[in-house]
Amino acid sequence: MERVAELAYLDLSEAELEMYRTQIDEILEYISKLNELDTTGVQPMAQVLADEQTADATLRDDVAVRCDVAAEILKQAPDPEPPYFRVPKVIER
Amino acid sequence: MSATWTVDGVREALASKKVSARELASDFYKRIDERNAELNAYLTLSEDRAYAQADRMDALVAAGKPLPSLAGVPIAIKDVISTRGVRTTCGSKILEHYVPPFDATAVERLQAAGAVILGKTNCDEFAMGSSNENSAYGAVRNPEATDRVPGGSSGGSAAAVAAGLAVASLGTDTGGSIRQPGSFCGIPAMMGSYGRVSRYGLIAFASSLDRIGPFATTARDLAAIMGLIAGRDANDSTSTTAPVPDYRALLDKPVKGLRIGIPKEYFAEGMDGDVRKKIEAGIELLKKLGCELREIHMAHTDYAIATYYIIATAEASSNLARYDGVRYGLRVDDDSLLAMYRKTRGAGFGAEVKRRIVLGTYVLSAGYYDAYYLKGQKVRALIAQDFRDAFSKVDVIVTPTSPIPPFKLGEKTNDPLQMYLADIYTVTGSLAGVPGISVPCGKIGGKLPVGLQIFGPAFGEATVLQLAHAFEQAGGASV
Numbered sequence A: 001m002e003r004v005a006e007l008a009y010l011d012l013s014e015a016e017l018e019m020y021r022t023q024i025d026e027i028l029e030y031i032s033k034l035n036e037l038d039t040t041g042v043q044p045m046a047q048v049l050a051d052e053q054t055a056d057a058t059l060r061d062d063v064a065v066r067c068d069v070a071a072e073i074l075k076q077a078p079d080p081e082p083p084y085f086r087v088p089k090v091i092e093r
Numbered sequence B: 001m002s003a004t005w006t007v008d009g010v011r012e013a014l015a016s017k018k019v020s021a022r023e024l025a026s027d028f029y030k031r032i033d034e035r036n037a038e039l040n041a042y043l044t045l046s047e048d049r050a051y052a053q054a055d056r057m058d059a060l061v062a063a064g065k066p067l068p069s070l071a072g073v074p075i076a077i078k079d080v081i082s083t084r085g086v087r088t089t090c091g092s093k094i095l096e097h098y099v100p101p102f103d104a105t106a107v108e109r110l111q112a113a114g115a116v117i118l119g120k121t122n123c124d125e126f127a128m129g130s131s132n133e134n135s136a137y138g139a140v141r142n143p144e145a146t147d148r149v150p151g152g153s154s155g156g157s158a159a160a161v162a163a164g165l166a167v168a169s170l171g172t173d174t175g176g177s178i179r180q181p182g183s184f185c186g187i188p189a190m191m192g193s194y195g196r197v198s199r200y201g202l203i204a205f206a207s208s209l210d211r212i213g214p215f216a217t218t219a220r221d222l223a224a225i226m227g228l229i230a231g232r233d234a235n236d237s238t239s240t241t242a243p244v245p246d247y248r249a250l251l252d253k254p255v256k257g258l259r260i261g262i263p264k265e266y267f268a269e270g271m272d273g274d275v276r277k278k279i280e281a282g283i284e285l286l287k288k289l290g291c292e293l294r295e296i297h298m299a300h301t302d303y304a305i306a307t308y309y310i311i312a313t314a315e316a317s318s319n320l321a322r323y324d325g326v327r328y329g330l331r332v333d334d335d336s337l338l339a340m341y342r343k344t345r346g347a348g349f350g351a352e353v354k355r356r357i358v359l360g361t362y363v364l365s366a367g368y369y370d371a372y373y374l375k376g377q378k379v380r381a382l383i384a385q386d387f388r389d390a391f392s393k394v395d396v397i398v399t400p401t402s403p404i405p406p407f408k409l410g411e412k413t414n415d416p417l418q419m420y421l422a423d424i425y426t427v428t429g430s431l432a433g434v435p436g437i438s439v440p441c442g443k444i445g446g447k448l449p450v451g452l453q454i455f456g457p458a459f460g461e462a463t464v465l466q467l468a469h470a471f472e473q474a475g476g477a478s479v
Helices: A002-007 A014-036 A070-075 B007-015 B021-039 B047-062 B105-112 B155-162 B179-185 B219-229 B273-288 B301-322 B337-348 B351-364 B370-390 B416-421 B424-432 B461-473
Strands: B042-045 B074-078 B116-121 B168-173 B189-191 B211-215 B259-263 B292-296 B396-400 B436-444 B448-455
Touching (some): A014 B370, B007 B021, B007 B219, B021 B042, B021 B116, B074 B155, B155 B168, B155 B179, B168 B219, B179 B189, B179 B436, B179 B448, B189 B219, B211 B219, B219 B461, B273 B292, B273 B396, B273 B461, B301 B351, B301 B416, B370 B424, B424 B448, B436 B461
Parallel strands (some): B074 B168, B259 B396
Antiparallel strands (some): B168 B211, B189 B211, B396 B448, B436 B448
8 A cells, every 4th residue: 555655646644544455455355346257358448439430530730829828827836937847856966 | 587597598588688698697696695605516606707708698689699509598617627717626625726727628619609607616526426525625515405415526516507506517427427416416417428528628537438518407408508519629639520410409309119228237236216116107207208118238237336446546546647736736845856746645635536546556556457457448348348239229228327316415425435336327338438318307205306317329419318308398307
């Protein structure tokens, strides 16, 4: 559980870790019922729409469109330094 | 003023100058003012934007110009759908002060059709929940029974329409989040086929499942709104170019002879006895309408919940990685970047969102990917095949929307798995990508609403709406 929380960049308290440990175990046990099914040879469903439904829809013309929202977007940032987002030090000396 | 407005009713009242769009908006804000403290359906009101739009509609009336199809119609938008200049929180503390710089395509299309956007509605945090109790801003109460939940995750959008605080609303459905609250609040609610409505501007939970759709008080209004928001959008590569039929014009097509599949697996154990009685009465009514009922089998139904909670949480763990305290939303400071991420996410997300991120991260992690995620995708293919097989024999499938009636606030919050299991009838259609509607099908003890669910084949929205309309006209709401 601690390893998963680390992978997900989530700070979890001891109490949360304890609660999730129990609940996730229970959910995973329930999920394991999928093993009752033989899925040999079944193609995994990686997308919902069939090819013919998206063939003409996936690509639009490669035309640049100005959007001019940079200033507005930067205003939402917790620590902006236009035109940049500022973050704590990434590389320690 | 009329207590229950419809899309056509509003347009006619405007055109005949019985009411102005501004007066109507003001009247709805008055109702919201009276009821919202109790119901908690709205999180943010957008008065400036609403009145500016109402004035534009009133100017059209004054100039004798034609009115667009949703002219002056007061509409509420679920708070996971982006609205330009109007705070959009996703029901989460992590986006408490977020104001999108653009409109979602669905919102933009409603606005262009003259709709007046009253505000943003409460929902489970990031649309994760079945009761609206996972909102960081408090639960919503069911207007039909205020000690009970309105369903979720689009609980605010359902409650707003059911209580007459909006004529219609937009919600989102990932595993039942439109249909189940529609059922719990006793109003019609619709999810179109995957790819039918653009997801641009919908803040993502699970991208292969998320869909935007309407709540209204009639199937006719669902058809009006679905017809407007459906259709190709260059900003969403999964929105299809399939033509959008005129759903309203097709609404009155007779349903006599329509072949309805009743899947045996949906009527197995686990369904509340009172819900069963109402659904059986609803099915009797369909028979009276001349529909042809056939028992069908959907063999993988029992595996849908397990499949859904693998795929939805896996996608969520990836989609929610963007909340890192850098570009928007909450930041909890720390000298180290990685610690800042961890603290921000730990403090900003609520319990259910963290539970799903943890589960989703686990099923995608090295060593477990094949056993869980890949297996889930394979079973998803089997469930989708169940639907395709069924639709080779029948035109639509009818089921209950939820196995249980609206439950009491707090009744299920301590047991996440029990809460997940209640999504059994809705997640199947979500996984398969087909359209579905929940229509009112009587009330238990005259009080607790029950919903009848109608599934159609992919892009079969017109047929689903026809049957919903016929059922409604035949008195389905009071079986």
